[in-house]
Amino acid sequence: MKDNKILKLAFVLFVICAVTAGVLGIVNALTYQRIYDMAHAKEFEAYAVVLKSDSGYAEVEFEEEGFPTVDSIMISNDGNGYVVKSTFSGAQGNITMVCGVDNDLKCTGISIIEHSETSGLGAVAAASSSAGEAFRAQFIGQDGSIALSKNGGAIDALAGATITSTAVTGAVATSIAAVDSVN
Amino acid sequence: MNRRKQLREGLVTNNPVLVQQIGMCATMAITTTLFNGVGMGLSVLIILTCCNVVVSALRKIIPEEIRLAIFVVVIAGFVTIVDLLLQAYIPALSAALGVFIPLIVVNCIIIGRAEAFCQKNTVKDSFFDGIFQGLGYTIVLIIMCVFREFVGSGRFGGGLIDIANGFRFTMDGTGGGIQIFPESYGMSIMNLPFGGFLTLGLLIGLMQYELKKFEKKKKMAERAAKELALQKEVEE
Numbered sequence: 001m002k003d004n005k006i007l008k009l010a011f012v013l014f015v016i017c018a019v020t021a022g023v024l025g026i027v028n029a030l031t032y033q034r035i036y037d038m039a040h041a042k043e044f045e046a047y048a049v050v051l052k053s054d055s056g057y058a059e060v061e062f063e064e065e066g067f068p069t070v071d072s073i074m075i076s077n078d079g080n081g082y083v084v085k086s087t088f089s090g091a092q093g094n095i096t097m098v099c100g101v102d103n104d105l106k107c108t109g110i111s112i113i114e115h116s117e118t119s120g121l122g123a124v125a126a127a128s129s130s131a132g133e134a135f136r137a138q139f140i141g142q143d144g145s146i147a148l149s150k151n152g153g154a155i156d157a158l159a160g161a162t163i164t165s166t167a168v169t170g171a172v173a174t175s176i177a178a179v180d181s182v183n
Numbered sequence: 184m185n186r187r188k189q190l191r192e193g194l195v196t197n198n199p200v201l202v203q204q205i206g207m208c209a210t211m212a213i214t215t216t217l218f219n220g221v222g223m224g225l226s227v228l229i230i231l232t233c234c235n236v237v238v239s240a241l242r243k244i245i246p247e248e249i250r251l252a253i254f255v256v257v258i259a260g261f262v263t264i265v266d267l268l269l270q271a272y273i274p275a276l277s278a279a280l281g282v283f284i285p286l287i288v289v290n291c292i293i294i295g296r297a298e299a300f301c302q303k304n305t306v307k308d309s310f311f312d313g314i315f316q317g318l319g320y321t322i323v324l325i326i327m328c329v330f331r332e333f334v335g336s337g338r339f340g341g342g343l344i345d346i347a348n349g350f351r352f353t354m355d356g357t358g359g360g361i362q363i364f365p366e367s368y369g370m371s372i373m374n375l376p377f378g379g380f381l382t383l384g385l386l387i388g389l390m391q392y393e394l395k396k397f398e399k400k401k402k403m404a405e406r407a408a409k410e411l412a413l414q415k416e417v418e419e
Contacts, residue, residue, distance in 0.1 A: 008246070009246050009248060009249050012244065012245070012246060012249070012253070013249055013252060015257075015308060015332070016241075016253050016257070017254055019254055020256050020257065020259075020260035023264070024260060024263055024264065026262070026334060027263075027268070028268050029272065031267045031268060031271035034271040034272075035267070035270050035271050038271075038274055058219060062336045082328075092282070093282075115281075116281050116282050118212075119212060119213055119215060119219065119280070119281060119283075120215040120374045120375065121279070123279075145204065158376055159371065
């Protein structure tokens, strides 16, 4: 192949890539704010689901080395407990979840904000279906010794999604331990 | 080019999933509720149509040696645009389909059509090819979703239809669908990937059976016509 032919190929590919990148930049600029706002609103909605607070939440300092999966701990200004946000690995990718913990170190509810679990299997844990709600309701009232029923605990795993169920259960235990460390 | 023939090819005789048998991975993975099926089908339809138009418009300036690289760039561009728009405007669908929207980049329907059709045909023909092939894909997804949802959880139109407060369509994926029999009586295996394989297998089998039958009929009719002509000749 002649040199100028290679240069021509590279030039065509470069122009097409540059045009594509430019278009993507424009679309990103148009949608970025909306996507960001929605993710933020979703997080606050999730806080209210797991631990209701009429006067808002405030961030609490915690020992980050001890709890690598915990992103943030928020204390309810009503004094009824804490909300822990954590990111941990599920079966397919990272799961971001918030977990409410009351002052007696019992879970008050969980809500999964972001995940990439398999649709119809692990994704049920985050779904708004009756099966998803039943799965999440099991965590309410559990303490730090929480475990799946096959390990002698009280949480029934989702059918076909043992890894997701184990990960979520473990994250709830970690969240309770993290609150214990700042309580 | 004959639009009627193109439509028939997209929907039946050259259906992307049932006859060309491409793009099956996502087909099996996401066909669990009607909401997913319609959303995925329409996303692919839009991306396929856009890519077809761009690829056929550029077909004269795309060098043979790097055509695949250029196809991939164009496809990835459109997939990212659709992905961002879905995240911003239909977040429920984006959450339900998850990784399968970005994975349309490697869905062979789109690169297959670009390679097999658009680089040899005009922009107009490619545009209609995108719409018809996309429709063929969407229809197969809808059939699979309806079947799997009904057998698996006794429901119709999950996520898309809400009958809690009168009949209405929802775009946020919260609709419970119409419960035809209690969910606990459903074969939940149909909701698992296994059910996807089973449904797809049955559909492909049925399709091939019908196509063969049709071909046979056509041959028989041809033969009968020939015999008739022969008879006439003898009589004369």
